[in-house]
Amino acid sequence: MTEKLAFYLDYPFVRYAIVVGLLIALVSSLLGVTLVLRHFSYIGDGLSHVAFGAMSVAVVLKLSDRMLLILPVTILSAVILLKSGQNRRVKGDAAVAMLSVGALAFGYLTVNVAGASANVSGDVCSTLFGSTSILTLTTGEVALCAVLSAATLLLFLLLYNRLFALTFDENFARVCGISAEFYNLLLAVIIAVIIVLAMNLVGALLVSALIIFPTMAAMRLFESFRAVTAASAAISVSCALIGILVSVLAGTPVGSTIVVADALAFGLSVIAARLRGGV
Template identity: 60%
Template sequence: MDKLILYFQYPFVRYAMIVGVLIAMCSSLLGVTLVLKRFSFIGDGLSHVAFGAMAVAAVLNFTNNMLFILPVTIVCAILLLRTGQNTKIKGDAAVAMISVSALAIGYMLMNIFSTGPNVSGDVCSTLFGSTSILTLTSAQVKVCVILSVLVVILFVFFYHKIFCVTFDESFAKATGMKTDCYNLLIAVITAVIIVLAMNLVGSLLISALIIFPALSAMRIFKSFLSVTICSVVLSVVCAVLGLLLSILAGTPVGSTIVVTDMVAFGVFSVIGKLTGR
């Protein structure tokens, strides 16, 4: 406890905790919808796209790479949604095609136009997370807060529409609801969350923040609202515990948070079986 109190006297640790909590909250909000709509693979695909965009931003020496990564990821989210609705190229094939291409291009650019002596280390840090979450500036924290608040407002405002599109898109479309617009909204919000989460857990581990809390909540709760609330609370708790354990044990931040989510899923699965849910 004394060690934690000492660490929390430093602003960068407080910044990391704020950003970690916000990212975990936003990821879990959309996680339930993405899992139920069988869209969880989109998070994995967009994370690879974000990696490729980050590599391009590094090569071009952008001072604020988020101004480049965020628009590129949003555009690719829209392309994935549109291409996935094409009968010639199915959704899973479209995701595989775009994500693998972005991953390959990003790695190739980082090798050809190396900006540092340790290319392998840079790639590993980007894919699996690094200590960059502990070197956040106040400006980056403000951007994260603004985008996180925007995601929460959009989710709350369009909650009933997202609920309808999630459970029965065909019926919602038959009643005159513009389901394509709401699917597009879900894809754009997912892209924003992916970009925010890259500094926390790395591009390859982002899907865990989206999937694990939702699946854990589904082991016990049944209604959409209760699963969403439980998912948010559980995701925030796991993020805080993961960050604290990472600080105390000196382990990688992203991997520690994901392992914490995995343990929580195991606990919730056991509770679900014992209670017969």
Template identity: 60%
Template sequence: MSIIETFSYYLSYPFVQYALIVGVLIALCSSLFGVSLVLKRFSFIGDGLSHVAFGAMAIATVLNFSMQTPFIMIITIIAAVLLLRTGQNTKIKGDAAVAMFSVGSLAIGYLLMNVFSTSTNVSGDVCSTLFGSTTLLTLTKSEVVVCIIMSLLVVGFYIFFYNCIFAVTFDENFMKATGLKAEIYNLFIAVITAIIIVLAMKLVGSLLISALLIFPALSAMRVMVSFKGVVIYSAILSVLGALVGIVLSILFSTPVGATVVVMDILIFLINNFIAVFKRA
């Protein structure tokens, strides 16, 4: 009863409400496109773009930009386009391109924050950016509004182009045969993944973002057999993991990002057990 009362007390604060809203929206968006990324074996793109976002954030911090989020989003989207184009180059394979962008951006970002940062706690700033904020107080009302708008656009795009996303996920050759350009929808998926990653940086950090894309999708695939079933179940599991993780982080003062990821891991293990039980 005391835990419920404590959570009710915290829930009256705007920063807790902001965290819950942003957490649910990010979890929903990441789960939708995470399924396609996993099925297309593009899971690594989330990790690469998250490191690019870290490098862009370091540049924005050093240059003291007042509007950091739009700058980071533009740089990450450009990187997503370049990553897709570079991955199609026969001389540079997709996994090599991701590794090149990932390691390079991470190194440049860390170097800039150490050399040019005016902060007295550079290590703390880097750790907070990589693994998520240790406090929920960092979310502002403007960031929540941006997250709501972008999340609505992402979900709307997914619903409107669901059939095309389904086709490009499973059979690009058939899609091309019907006259649709698979490259455009692959580009859309990469760009929207970049948007989701930038939105999620405040919550889970750049190193943990891939978990939001991968774990709910893998959990749903262990139980469901149809694409639509996997997408819906993945969204439910992702939102549940985000909600429970944020609530636990509030009650027990644990890092938000790490707590949410641990919940996603537990959900995966539970669904893995369910899958084994169903086959028995």
């Protein structure tokens, strides 16, 4: 198995997939702690469906760079969802459900009616559940992912104290002079960027797993915000690496394999927490 793995690692596309996968897993887990604690984790699922709808339109329009359409649409939707959470007539969860289902249906209808590919079912399935696109990345796509991931990581480090304050007590943060509206808007934009990046890794329907599983596993083992954030990042990156390597060796779907690794990590954390509590 070691020789087989070394053989595959000689290929640039495998190394590209590992680099991109680890970067996406890292930034997803860092923001995941804030999203889960603020009960915003469902936004990731809704935005992934919006990104699928935008991708369907980009495919039909035959855009050379689909990011030019997918990223702005997803960011705009994130802002709309954030604002809707403050709307008394349309609650946040209802807005996410409507936008999510509507975008998913619109995307599938667009591909079926105007799609040029003969294998519509295969294209839709690979987009929703992940495909081999992570293994066909170009140098430019890897560079774009690295830049966006580095920018997200830098923003997280710079805004760590503010995010901490907003996560646990938004009213206290306002009293301290922190503009909650601005940072919530910035958080929505960052979430949208992460969702778009993660679609190539695990597909539209499995994106939320990258945000939720590592965070929930870390929260079973640690109590402080900083410890949970660090543990979530370590678990997410480890599971992404294991998932990609297993996928390459066994020929399984990349996205599903990573999510299963995350789910197993959560299961192990539950067992570890119970054993520690018993002792």
